[in-house]
Amino acid sequence: MTEAVTNWAGNITYAARRVHRPASVDELRRIVAGAARVRALGTGHSFNRLADTDGDLVSLAALPTAISIDPQSGTVTVGGGVRYGELAAHLHAHGYALHNLASLPHISVAGACATATHGSGRHNGNLATAVRAIELVTATGDLLRLDGSHADFAGAVVGLGGLGIVANLTLAIEPAFDVAQYVYHGLSHASLTDNWAQILDSGYSVSFFTSWTGPDIDQIWIKRRTDRDNPAVDVDAWGITAADGPRHPVPGRPAHNCTGQLGVTGAWHTRLPHFRLDFTPSSGAELQSEYLVPATTALAALDAVDRIRDVVAPVLQICEIRTVAADELWLSMNHRRDSVAIHFTWIADTAAVAPVMDALEQALAPYSPRPHWGKLFGVGPDELRGRYERWADFAELLARYDPAGTFGNDFLDRYFPR
Numbered sequence: 001m002t003e004a005v006t007n008w009a010g011n012i013t014y015a016a017r018r019v020h021r022p023a024s025v026d027e028l029r030r031i032v033a034g035a036a037r038v039r040a041l042g043t044g045h046s047f048n049r050l051a052d053t054d055g056d057l058v059s060l061a062a063l064p065t066a067i068s069i070d071p072q073s074g075t076v077t078v079g080g081g082v083r084y085g086e087l088a089a090h091l092h093a094h095g096y097a098l099h100n101l102a103s104l105p106h107i108s109v110a111g112a113c114a115t116a117t118h119g120s121g122r123h124n125g126n127l128a129t130a131v132r133a134i135e136l137v138t139a140t141g142d143l144l145r146l147d148g149s150h151a152d153f154a155g156a157v158v159g160l161g162g163l164g165i166v167a168n169l170t171l172a173i174e175p176a177f178d179v180a181q182y183v184y185h186g187l188s189h190a191s192l193t194d195n196w197a198q199i200l201d202s203g204y205s206v207s208f209f210t211s212w213t214g215p216d217i218d219q220i221w222i223k224r225r226t227d228r229d230n231p232a233v234d235v236d237a238w239g240i241t242a243a244d245g246p247r248h249p250v251p252g253r254p255a256h257n258c259t260g261q262l263g264v265t266g267a268w269h270t271r272l273p274h275f276r277l278d279f280t281p282s283s284g285a286e287l288q289s290e291y292l293v294p295a296t297t298a299l300a301a302l303d304a305v306d307r308i309r310d311v312v313a314p315v316l317q318i319c320e321i322r323t324v325a326a327d328e329l330w331l332s333m334n335h336r337r338d339s340v341a342i343h344f345t346w347i348a349d350t351a352a353v354a355p356v357m358d359a360l361e362q363a364l365a366p367y368s369p370r371p372h373w374g375k376l377f378g379v380g381p382d383e384l385r386g387r388y389e390r391w392a393d394f395a396e397l398l399a400r401y402d403p404a405g406t407f408g409n410d411f412l413d414r415y416f417p418r
């Protein structure tokens with residue numbers, strides 16, 4: 001089948017000659033074995049050409065939605081085409097939860113883990129840290145299972161689609177929990193600095209939203225677990241006030257697209273994402289970039305953004321600031337460092353955004369930012385290499401698993417040349 005396929009944002013038209021939607025893992029294996037160049041496509045929510053190929057693009061969306069819970073090991077095994085929204089509903093119906101979710105439930109589990117997609121929470125690793133095993137279709141069409149006992153596992157989980165096509169993932173689960181979500185206004189930048197640690201510790205997941213236009217952080221979203229977080233937080237001390245109704249993080253967008261707020265308790269999967277599965281997430285017409293800096297330098301990095309706010313604000317819809325715990329996954333943006341993620345939802349204008357992104361990357365450079373693999377960035381391989389301890393190990397892994405470059409593409413070949 002030949003068709004023009006674009007990413008969710010519409011800023012990328014994939015260059016693939018053919019698009020496949022196999023209905024079984026065996027069919028997937030045959031497609032991969034017969035392809036010279038092939039890439040997996042998740043739900044296409046990445047903003048750059050990471051998923052692209054000039055050969056065969058394979059979507060796993062038509063594979064059976066296999067979800068299998070193993071209470072003994074506390075894990076769930078899901079097919080590579082499953083989206084978080086479907087998985088979360090299934091888990092909750094059986095009394096289980098994942099430790100965290102991204103801002104939207106629309107994305108595929110395999111695509112999200114391949115780019116170290118994250119939610120927020122000082123003690124919450126990114127979504128890929130829940131992975132306990134992956135089953136890969138390798139370049140020969142063979143199936144290979146890697147679990148935590150395998151020496152290559154920590155390199156393969158955030159694999160950028162370069163080692164093979166993930167047909168199944170096994171993820172850690174925990175008992176289902178409830179969350180109450182609160183939105184506040186009026187946090188001054190001075191209060192943010194003074195009360196940073198206390199605010200971050202006031203919920204399971206905390207997000208700050210700012211348009212970098214006024215004196216205040218526009219909104220703080222605090223998601224509190226009802227089974228462990230203290231509900232009696234003295235927010236008055238921070239000079240903030242509770243929103244008087246539901247809010248959307250992007251100014252002017254409808255709040256009914258968002259998950260329940262106003263402190264109304266709900267199941268974990270109906271509160272941890274900001275956006276509801278049955279509505280358009282975020283603004284819908286946008287580009288995105290995100291830079292993850294060490295938590296220890298986060299306030300200085302935010303000051304650096306503040307200093308160029310007049311450059312940033314005109315092309316910005318909203319900036320979100322979140323926290324992510326350190327992990328051991330080689331290409332995770334959180335590898336061995338507790339991180340603060342500084343995210344930018346830009347206007348949908350590549351030409352206008354590009355020079356601003358460049359200025360932002362220069363401003364943030366002293367803080368060794370790791371750009372989100374699935375979003376727009378300009379940092380080249382020479383600079384980025386030095387920001388990852390296991391960069392060379394990952395390059396070696398790619399060369400060993402895929403010597404002919406079957407899963408390569410321009411993006412991957414630029415950062416990890418053979």
Ligand SMILES: Cc1cc2nc3c(=O)[nH]c(=O)nc-3n(C[C@H](O)[C@H](O)[C@H](O)COP(=O)(O)OP(=O)(O)OC[C@H]3O[C@@H](n4cnc5c(N)ncnc54)[C@H](O)[C@@H]3O)c2cc1C
Nearest residue numbers: 040042043044045046103108110111114117118161166374
């Ligand atoms: C509105 C919006 C909100 C977002 N919010 C967040 C957020 O809160 N936090 C965050 O961290 N990110 C966020 N993102 C970014 C998004 O989570 C990542 O880009 C993620 O990778 C998208 O998953 P996907 O299934 O669409 O993957 P795709 O974009 O389709 O693919 C991403 C990569 O994964 C690979 N891949 C996909 N499936 C497989 C497979 N089966 N086997 C091997 N490789 C595979 C692809 O080849 C590609 O390299 C957001 C994006 C959008 C559009």
